[in-house]
Amino acid sequence: MxxxxxxxxxxxxxxxxxxxxxxxxxxxxxxxxxxxxxxxxxxxxxxxxxxxxxxxxxxxxxxxxxxxxxxxxxxxxxxxxxxxxxxxxxxxxxxxxxxxxxxxxxxxxxxxxxxxxxxxxxxxxxxxxVLGMPGFTAYSGLLKIGQPKPGETVAVAAATGPVGSAVGQIAKRKGARTVGIAGGPEKCRALTEEFGFDVALDHRDPEFAKKLKDAVPEGIDVYFENVGGAVQDAVWPLLNTYARIPVCGLVAQYNGVVEERADRLPGFFSSVLTKSLTIRGFIQTEFVKEMYGDFLRDASAWVRDGSLKxxxxxxxxxxxxxxxxxxxxxxxxxxxxxxxxxxxx
Amino acid sequence: MxxxxxxxxxxxxxxxxxxxxxxxxxxxxxxxxxxxxxxxxxxxxxxxxxxxxxxxxxxxxxxxxxxxxxxxxxxxxxxxxxxxxxxxxxxxxxxxxxxxxxxxxxxxxxxxxxxxxxxxxxxxxxxxxVLGMPGFTAYSGLLKIGQPKPGETVAVAAATGPVGSAVGQIAKRKGARTVGIAGGPEKCRALTEEFGFDVALDHRDPEFAKKLKDAVPEGIDVYFENVGGAVQDAVWPLLNTYARIPVCGLVAQYNGVVEERADRLPGFFSSVLTKSLTIRGFIQTEFVKEMYGDFLRDASAWVRDGSLKxxxxxxxxxxxxxxxxxxxxxxxxxxxxxxxxxxxx
The missing domain is CATH 3.90.180.10 (Medium-chain alcohol dehydrogenases, catalytic domain)
Structure with a gap:
């Protein structure tokens, strides 16, 4: 007490x-x-x-x-x-x-x-x-905005976190190839061994950007954005035409430390245009009415049968x-x- | 000959x-x-x-x-x-x-x-x-991505251009309030008198950003982006939650002249997140199969009856x-x- x-x-x-x-x-x-x-x-x-x-x-x-x-x-x-x-x-x-x-x-x-x-x-x-706000953020953002199709590649930042780990597992269940990004070897091990990602990448690796490129020979179709920062930088050039980017968090920039660097906004908009990208910010509350019942039914069943870790x-x-x-x-x-x-x- | x-x-x-x-x-x-x-x-x-x-x-x-x-x-x-x-x-x-x-x-x-x-x-x-590629860019981007609802505010850059002028007229037809942005008084006059925009604003006016703000007391729900640059800067802070931004052109930055300025990308992503924005690049060819027949039928009729100028x-x-x-x-x-x-x- x-x-x-x-x-x-x-x-x-x-x-x-x-x-x-x-x-x-x-x-x-x-x-x-x-x-x-x-x-x-x-x-x-x-x-x-x-x-x-x-x-x-x-x-x-x-x-x-x-x-x-x-x-x-x-x-x-x-x-x-x-x-x-x-x-x-x-x-x-x-x-x-x-x-x-x-x-x-x-x-x-x-x-x-x-x-x-x-x-x-x-x-x-x-x-x-997993059965609450973070799980529903993963479920609604991935299925409603990301819409992964079988054979597509889904990249997830902060992938051992409560949102990212669920995103990866649900994307895999939908037939996508999943690339999880996390910090440090212990988390990366969990990505493949525990959460079933196809590929695990350590964003602290000095070769991270190159390894990410090598890991997605067919590009990235869905990037679940909950981090921003350097991971975003590395993902951006690898996005495919018609890629979807659900944005539910930007933890790398929450503390407001802005790096001194040239303006990337015009280049960003060029990518949006030339690749017909979809960027969509969201808060899970938007989808509660439409999807929360489905989420509780699906995710509870997956947790019970051990398929959603x-x-x-x-x-x-x-x-x-x-x-x-x-x-x-x-x-x-x-x-x-x-x-x-x-x-x- | x-x-x-x-x-x-x-x-x-x-x-x-x-x-x-x-x-x-x-x-x-x-x-x-x-x-x-x-x-x-x-x-x-x-x-x-x-x-x-x-x-x-x-x-x-x-x-x-x-x-x-x-x-x-x-x-x-x-x-x-x-x-x-x-x-x-x-x-x-x-x-x-x-x-x-x-x-x-x-x-x-x-x-x-x-x-x-x-x-x-x-x-x-x-x-x-109006009955070709520019008209179809306006029709498909506005209806498929912008999805203006009655009473919403739609802002359009390059609004006397073949895309922008059609966007404004179609948005108006859907019951939206339309704000057209163009360069110079002659074009601005055409926006209201010829193309029926509710408000015309001159982006060359030194007070442009302030006037835009005053013109949209309830914010902007759809920004049809075909310009980029300074107009984009002025529009961004005025976007409402759930605003949609179809991006079909960036003529202000096509010539590749990049201004020296601080990186706006982190701030941009913060807006995307906090306002649940949808940014969607597109080329009209994507929608040809699905919508071109509807477009030719609708736009031809509107041109014939004089309602699409x-x-x-x-x-x-x-x-x-x-x-x-x-x-x-x-x-x-x-x-x-x-x-x-x-x-x-």
């Missing part, structure tokens, strides 16, 4: 906005009294907190696809929680729910905003990863969330990064 | 490759003997030669969507021709045909590669403009093609640029 009582919450708030890479100073821990549980509400204990790259955007005031976190407010985040007190029909004490409780130990949430989880169907942590990187203790988050932005995690805020039972 | 006889052709060939903006020196005029007319072939007299921005790409060896013109070869181009001699069933002497005869006075062409034109249905020159800028004499072409790349033409190589009758 956390140090706070059930009427208090230990929480991590945004103390200051980062200038480039976030530092531990940007966060502050507080203990606050929770409000009374009202009608239709739940008091929940946070079990798992999801740490995701999009949170970097919420720390800044730059325009993004979602509102930023105000200074002094609790950091946002998806969580798996257990219900401690319920004033809502259909939700009982002891139930596990998916909620957006943020970086804290306890919260009072509206029952209408949570989804009940079945711990018998899949480990509850998967609701934040996933990896979790679990850090113990809410107090370690800032360091873990900062490390993730530098690619130090290996698999879906979760904080175990309190034990499952 | 041209100075050449019917067994000779006066032609303009590529003499040298341009370094930046083409100059008259890059072209050379020759008189060549034509081959015998074989079975299934036609000897044609070129009446109209179409001059289009894509030809700049063919003059260079840089990778493009089509093969470049070899040094000493005749410059490529769409033409409307009259048949002088026919050895093909179904095509008679005197018929008008759409052919790709290039920058020359006469040619021997395969009858299978031409399309017969009906001079009663529409002026034959329109087969190179077009403007032609006709230059007399093949010898003036190089100067007219160079002027077009600088925006000097006003409407679809054609060279009248020989009289219609």
């Amino acid at each position: 956390s140090a706070s009582t059930s009427t208090q919450s230990t929480r991590i708030v945004l103390a200051s906005r980062p200038d480039g890479t976030p530092t531990p100073d940007n966060f502050r821990t507080e203990v606050v009294d929770l409000p009374e549980v009202g009608d239709g509400q739940l008091l929940v204990r946070v079990v798992y907190l999801s740490l995701d790259p999009y949170m970097r955007g919420r720390m800044s005031t730059a325009k993004s696809y979602a509102a930023h976190v105000e200074l002094g407010d609790v950091m946002v985040g998806g969580t798996v929680c257990q219900v401690v007190e319920s004033r809502a029909a259909g939700v009982d004490v002891g139930d596990y729910v998916l909620a957006g409780a943020g970086w804290q130990s306890h919260a009072v949430v509206d029952a209408a905003a949570v989804r009940k989880l079945d711990p018998q169907a899949a480990p509850i942590s998967t609701a934040l990863g 996933y990896r979790e990187d679990i850090v113990d203790g809410l107090e370690n969330a800032p360091t873990a988050f900062i490390g993730m932005l530098a690619g130090k995690n290996f698999g879906k990064l979760l904080v175990r805020v309190s034990p499952e039972e | 041209s100075a050449s006889t019917s067994t000779q052709s006066t032609r303009i060939v590529l003499a040298s490759r341009p370094d930046g903006t083409p100059t008259p020196d890059n072209f050379r005029t020759e008189v060549v003997d034509l081959p015998e007319v074989g079975d299934g072939q036609l000897l044609v007299r070129v009446v109209y030669l179409s001059l289009d921005p894509y030809m700049r790409g063919r003059m260079s060896t840089a990778k493009s969507y089509a093969a470049h013109v070899e040094l000493g070869d005749v410059m490529v181009g769409g033409t409307v021709c009259q048949v002088v001699e026919s050895r093909a069933a179904g095509v008679d002497v005197g018929d008008y045909v759409l052919a790709g005869a290039g920058w020359q006075s006469h040619a021997v062409v395969d009858a299978a590669a031409v399309r017969k034109l009906d001079p009663q249905a529409a002026p034959i020159s329109t087969a190179l403009g 077009y403007r032609e800028d006709i230059v007399d004499g093949l010898e003036n093609a190089p100067t007219a072409f160079i002027g077009m790349l600088a925006g000097k033409n006003f409407g679809k640029l054609l060279v009248r190589v020989s009289p219609e009758e």
Whole structure:
């Protein structure tokens, strides 16, 4: 149990906005009294907190696809929680729910905003990863925008991450040849041995661009973009006519460090034109109504039969969330990064 | 009639490759003997030669969507021709045909590669403009990629050009609000008075970016990109979430003059992500099979009933093609640029 009582919450708030890479100073821990549980509400204990790259955007005031976190407010985040007190029909004490409780130990949430989880169907942590937002990002972006066809080549950056690893496996299932890109030999080994990519490439290899070129003799038809930066540079010249580029993240540039270099935008647009490329930014929420049911049905079945593999990187203790988050932005995690805020039972 | 006889052709060939903006020196005029007319072939007299921005790409060896013109070869181009001699069933002497005869006075062409034109249905020159490749570029790119919905705002660059003017009129027909961008007051007047745009803006106005912003209080949902450069810069910050950007040309950057400026690509990708943008390069040939029949039916009807207006800028004499072409790349033409190589009758 956390140090706070059930009427208090230990929480991590945004103390200051980062200038480039976030530092531990940007966060502050507080203990606050929770409000009374009202009608239709739940008091929940946070079990798992999801740490995701999009949170970097919420720390800044730059325009993004979602509102930023105000200074002094609790950091946002998806969580798996257990219900401690319920004033809502259909939700009982002891139930596990998916909620957006943020970086804290306890919260009072509206029952209408949570989804009940079945711990018998899949480990509850998967609701934040392969069966949650990252898994759905992979599923919707790949199938709706990437549309891989049998025999095509699909390249995936950050390919051991929760989005990338699912993209590769779903693309393979659709008959595509898959090229996974990750940092370091250990991750590259997992790409082929664990996630079934046809080719694994280490972007830290000084010969990376050349090796990528050699690995795709027929070019790249789908590039699932969740990184940007140097990987993007290497992929770009290898794209085929009519290639599709779903863009769901740019973690390499989230910290805002802009390299001094000549303007690449005109050259980029020339490629778009001469190769009839499709570049499409997206946030998975766009496709929830249309595809979430299909996703849960398909991905749950694939996880159950072992054909959709996933990896979790679990850090113990809410107090370690800032360091873990900062490390993730530098690619130090290996698999879906979760904080175990309190034990499952 | 041209100075050449019917067994000779006066032609303009590529003499040298341009370094930046083409100059008259890059072209050379020759008189060549034509081959015998074989079975299934036609000897044609070129009446109209179409001059289009894509030809700049063919003059260079840089990778493009089509093969470049070899040094000493005749410059490529769409033409409307009259048949002088026919050895093909179904095509008679005197018929008008759409052919790709290039920058020359006469040619021997395969009858299978031409399309017969009906001079009663529409002026034959329109087969190179509003009822030809430029019109179909507008129709297919706007409807297939831009997909304007009633009440949305559609911005069009080079809006008095043969593509842009059709884009604006078709978007309007679909219920969108249309903002046309062109260079100079005369063209801007035509945008509203002739082509029915809701707003006309002069990109040469020093206040252009501000005026564009004021003109689109609800942002831009479709930006039909056929120019690039400074217009693109001004449009980008005004794009709405889920905006669509069909990219069919980049005439502002065809001459390869790259401004010294900081790299805009990371910022561009941030916009793509945060606004869920769709950028899609295309060449109209991609959509011919699927949409050309619909286009000819719709656009012919709209031209006949006067609801789809077009403007032609006709230059007399093949010898003036190089100067007219160079002027077009600088925006000097006003409407679809054609060279009248020989009289219609």
